[in-house]
Amino acid sequence: MNTLTEQQLATLKDWMAQRKSRLLDEIREVLARSGNAHHAQQVSEVGSMGDEAAARLFRDISEAEVLRDLGEVRDIAAAEQRIADGRYGLCTDCGELVSFERLKAYPSAKRCMPCQQRREKTRAPSPYTGH
Numbered sequence: 780m781n782t783l784t785e786q787q788l789a790t791l792k793d794w795m796a797q798r799k800s801r802l803l804d805e806i807r808e809v810l811a812r813s814g815n816a817h818h819a820q821q822v823s824e825v826g827s828m829g830d831e832a833a834a835r836l837f838r839d840i841s842e843a844e845v846l847r848d849l850g851e852v853r854d855i856a857a858a859e860q861r862i863a864d865g866r867y868g869l870c871t872d873c874g875e876l877v878s879f880e881r882l883k884a885y886p887s888a889k890r891c892m893p894c895q896q897r898r899e900k901t902r903a904p905s906p907y908t909g910h
């Protein structure tokens with residue numbers, strides 16, 4: 780089976796951990812500046828909270844840049860969970876390996892390039908099930 784090498788995986792994991800902590804720092808800064816520091820604790824847990832708790836937190840936050848960053852933190856946390864589960868790097872649509880080039884550009888990518896493009900082209904529900 781075609782998979783990422785240990786080294787490639789370690790590189791991506793490292794990159795995501797750094798990116799996540801940078802995003803969280805940014806988020807805490809913005810929240811402190813806008814007088815919403817009380818959200819900071821929840822924000823630190825955003826990667827591990829359930830969808831409902833996250834939705835509640837997102838509703839409480841009005842800063843667009845924080846919402847965007849939080850979304851990315853959750854994407855990264857989901858990717859880290861896929862690493863832990865051994866599913867990382869496999870397309871969630873077709874199960875093929877997502878190319879290392881794509882993962883380098885977008886480590887939290889869930890889909891391979893062809894599936895992503897197909898999804899973006901067909902925003903309406905696809906009449907095809909499968910390939």
Ligand SMILES: [Zn+2]
Nearest residue numbers: 870873891894
């Ligand atoms: Zn795919």
